Amino acid sequence: MLDSKIPSGPIEKKWTQRKFENKLVNPANRRKHTVLVVGTGLAGASAAASLAEQGYKVKVFTYHESPRRAHSIAAQGGINAAKNYQNDGDSVQRLFYDTIKGGDYRAREANVYRLAEVSVNIIDQCVAQGVPFAREYGGTLTNRSFGGTQVSRTFYARGQTGQQLLLGAYSSLMRQVGDNTVELFTRHEMLDLITVDGKARGIVTRDLKTGEITNHTGDAVILATGGYGNVFFLSTNAKASNVTASWRAHKRGAYMANPCFTQIHPTCIPVSGDHQSKLTLMSESLRNDGRVWVPKKTGDNRGPLEISEDERDYFLERMYPAFGNLVPRDVASRAAKRMCDEGRGVGSSKLSVYLDFAESIQRMGESKVREKYGNLFQMYEKITDENPYKVPMRIYPAVHYVMGGLWVDYNLMSNIPGLFVLGEANFSDHGANRLGASALMQGLADGYFIAPYSVGNYIGGEKLASIKSDHEAVKATTQAVKERIESFKKVNGNQSAETLHRKLGKIMWDHCGMARNEKGLKEAIQQIKTLKEEFWSTLWVPQDDRCLSSEIEKAGRVADFIELGELMCIDALERRESCGGHFREEMQTPEGETLRDDANYSHVAAWEFMGDKPKLHKEPLNFEFAHIAQRNYK
C-alpha cells in the first residue's frame, strides 16, 4: 500500500504541521552529510543552492556543459503566484482550486494546496535575486493572465521568464560553488542509481567528455531531471531532455506514476517537413491577445487575409464563451485537432489553425504588442519566414510537458527511501493537465521551499552508515553501467539512435498522443516490442567511447525511451476514462469533452518495474476540500 504521508488536520494547516513535525539536523552536523543533486534546472539548482546554504555538502550533476543550459531556460510565459496584486479576487485558496480543477481532479490535494501556499514566497525570493520581472510605471510588479484562470496572477519577464528564473537559481547555485559548499560536475550524466539496503545511497555517472564511468555516494539523492516528453521524438523539449535518470531509478524499484499523462500544448509552430528535429512553442500568453480561428468552410484554400470576418470561425470563443481563447491547454489542443480533423485546418499541411493578432494590434498599437510579445514574434518569423504582425500565425498542438513521473509522497520522497524527486520529474501537482505558468512555480516550490525541509527530515531521522566506493552494491552498479555501454557497441548494425527514436516517436504520437483508444494502444504496444528488437539488432554507435560521443549518449536515452513508451501505452490502456490530457476516444461526452470516471479511476496509477509485466499500485485520491465536479469552461 502506498503511503502518501499527508499530514492530518485542515488543509491550510497541513504544511505548517509537517514543518513542525520534521526532524532537524544540527547546523554543525549538516556538513557531515552529502546530498547528491541530479539536474540543474529550476528544481535542481534551487534545491542544491538552498541545501548548501543550510550547510549540507552538496554535489550537483548535469549533462549540460553549464547548469544554465537546463531546459527550464526555455519556459516563456510566466510563473503563477497567489499574490493578488491585481486586486481581482485571487487567493491561495483560488490558486489551489484552479490547479486542482485544471488538473481534472487527478492531483493530490494536499500537495497542490502547499504549492499555492508557497507560491508567494517564490516571487519574493526571485525578486530579491534580481530577476527583472515586468513592472508598472510606479515600480510595482505587474501580471498577465494565463489559460484556465479568471484572475491575473502570472508574473513574467518578457517572453523569457524561465530564463530569468533559471539564471536567478543558477546564480544562487554558482555563489555556493564559489564558496566551495557545492561541488559541480558538468557534462556528467547519471546512468544508474545505487541502492544499499533498499535506500538510495549514490549514483553512477559518465563523464561525457572522457567517457569515464564513476560513482558518487551520499546520504540522499535528489532527482530533478525534468520530463520525458521527448519519448514522442518531436516535442518542445530540448534535444537532450530524456527519461534515463528517472527510468534507471524506476528499474531500481521507484514507482512510475501516471506515465501516460502528457500535456499537448496548443500553441506551437507547425511541423514543416521530415527533417524536423524539434517543435517550437509559442507561449500561451499569446492567447491573451491573439484570437484562434479557422475558416468556416472546409477545404478553404484562400490566404488568411482574403477570408472575411463573417467567414471565420473563432472556435474557442464560440465553444467556450466564458474562457474564450484562454481555456486550459488540453481543451484548446483538442479543439484545434477537431477543426483539422473536420478538414478546416490551414497551411500547406492543413494541420494548423490561425492565431490572429490583427485586432490587438488595432486596439493597442503595434508597439505595445511588440513590447509584450516582441521576442516571440521574432522567433516565429525566424522559423517560418512569415511576419506575424502582417499575417496571422499558424499554430498546432505539440507535446510539451508530462504530468506523469516518479511517484513521490507528500515529502517528495519516492518509495525508495532517500530518493527525492522534484519538478517535472515527479508526478504530484498537476493531475491530468497542467495549467500554464505552473511548471516554473512547481519547480521552484519543490527546490527552494519543500525539498530543503524534507531532505533534512530524512537525514535527521535515519542512521546512515557511510558508504565507500568499494561497497559491493556500488561496484556492482558501476559494473552494470559499463556493461550496458559495451552492449550498445556490440550491436554493430547501421542505424543511428536518432532514426530509431523517430520511429518510436511516430508510434507514440499516432497511438498515445492527443487521442487514444484501446485498439490503437494495443497495436502500439506490439509495435514498440518490435522496435525494441530492431534497436538491439540494428543500432550503430562509434566504438570509441572514451571521448565526447553523442551517439552513445543518445543510444542509452533511446533504449530507455522505448521501454518507457511501452509503459505509457500500458498505463493509457489501463485508465479507461478521459481526464485532462488523457483522452480516451471511447470515453467522451456527446459534445466531445472528456468524461471522467471518478468511481473507478480517482487514483494515482503507480507502476512497479517487473520486467515485461509491470505491477500496478493504486494511491486513492480523496477530495476533502476541493469540490469535485465536471470541468466546465463554457
Place this chain on the structure above:
Amino acid sequence: MKLNLKIWRQNGPSAPGNFVDYHVDHVSPDMSFLEMLDVLNVSLVNKKETPIEFDHDCREGICGSCSLMINGNAHGPETGTATCQLHMRRFKEGDTIVIEPWRAKAFPVIKDLSTDRTAFDRIMAAGGFVSVNTGNAPEANSILVGHDTAESAMDSAACIGCGACVASCKNSSAMLFVSAKVSHLAQLPQGHPERAKRVRGMVTQMDQEGFGNCSNTGACEAACPKEITLENIAQLNREIVRAVFKD
C-alpha cells in the same frame, strides 16, 4: 539544394584538427542549420563513420549551447540569431559553407565543433549573483523598480552565455558577457549592496581565465544573438572605477 561543407574535425582537446569536406544533397530551405547537420550525421552513421560533434540543446535560441562559426561569423550571417535559429533559406544552391568551433584560448575544443565554456561559470561564481539565502527575501513589492529601469535591466539580463562575443572578438575578450551581468545587477536596487565587490570579483576572474582585453571594436555586439549592446561595457568600465572607492 546541394551544398559543400568544410567542417573542422578534431578528435580531442590536444589532438590536431583539420577541415574535412562533406557534400550534402536534398537540403530543404525550411531546415534549420542544425537539422542540416543532423541529416549529415545520420548519413555518416549509416556508413559507420563517426558523426560530427556539435553543441546544441533547446534549438529555440535561449539555452546558449549552439556555437558555430559559419563562414567566419559567430552564429552565421544573420544578426540577432543563434545558430539553431538560422535556416537554410539563407543559403543558396552550391554554396560552400565553412563550419568551425568557437576559437579562444579560454574555450578549449573538446571535440570537433564542441568547446568548453566553463570559464563563464567560474566568472559567474566570482560575483554574478545577489547574496540572498532562500527564505531571506522581503515582500516582493517592497522593492520598487521603475518600469524603464526594469526593462533596461532585462535588456542586459537577456544574455544567453553562448560565447559568440568571445568568438567574434579579435582579442577573445569576454567583456560583453561579463558586462551584461554586471550592468543587469548594477541597475537594480537588489544588486547595490554588492555592486563593487561583484565587478571586482568578476573582472579578476575574467582576466585569470585568459580572455583578452576589450579594444572597443564592437564585433561582439554585431555577433550577439540577443543583441546585447556595448553600452553594457561602458557601464562595466564605470562600475570598476566606482569600485575603487567602495567596499
Place this chain on the structure above:
Amino acid sequence: MAHLKTFLKSSVGRKFLVGLTGLGLSGFVLTHMAGNMLMFVGPEAYNTYGHKLTSTPLIYLAEAGLLAMFVVHMGLALKLALENKQARGTGPSQNASNCEKNARFGSRYMALTGILVLAFIVLHLISFKYGTYYSVNYQGVEMRDLHRLVVEKFKSPLYSGWYLFSMIVLFVHLAHGFSAAFQSLGFFSVRNCLIKKIGWAFALLVAGGFFIQPIYGYFYGGN
C-alpha cells in the same frame, strides 16, 4: 588602496589608463596643431610663439608629463595587444575568421597605427627639436628661426610625403581612439552616434590641421 591595486592590475583598469593618457595626448596634439597654425600668420608670429613656449621653465614639467603619458599609453597598449594575441589562441579559425572584418575599421589597426605614429614622433623630434639651429632676431630678441627649418623640410617632397602619410595614420588612430577612450572611461558608449561623430570630427580637425601645413610649406614656401 587594495581596491586601487586590483583596479590597476585588471585588464579593464589598464585599459582605463590607456584611454585616459590617450585623451591627454589628444589634448596635446590639438594644442600643438593649433599653435602651428601660426605658420599661416607669418614667420614672426610662429617663431615668437615657439620662443615663448620654450623660454618658460614650466616647459620641462610639461615635457616630463608628456613623456610619462606616452610611456604609459604605449607600454600598456602594447602589453594589452600582446595579451590579446595570446588570448586568441591558435585554432581553426585562423584563416577563415571574419573577426577582423567585424571590428570597427580603426579598432583593427590601433597597435599598427600607434607604432607608426611613434616612428613619426621620433623622426619629428630629430628633424625639429634636435634639428639645425637657425637664429633670427625680432625687436632685439634673439630666438630660434624654426619657421625657416620647417619650410626647408617641407620643401622636400620625400619629407612632406612621409608627413602627410603619417597624418593619415594619425587620423585613423584618433578616429577610433578618441571615442573609444570615452567608452573605456565609461562616459559614453561607442555605440552612441554623437560620440562617434565627435571622435571623427576631432580626428579630422587635428590630422587635417597638420595635413595642410606641409602642403602650404611645399607650394608657397612660407612666402
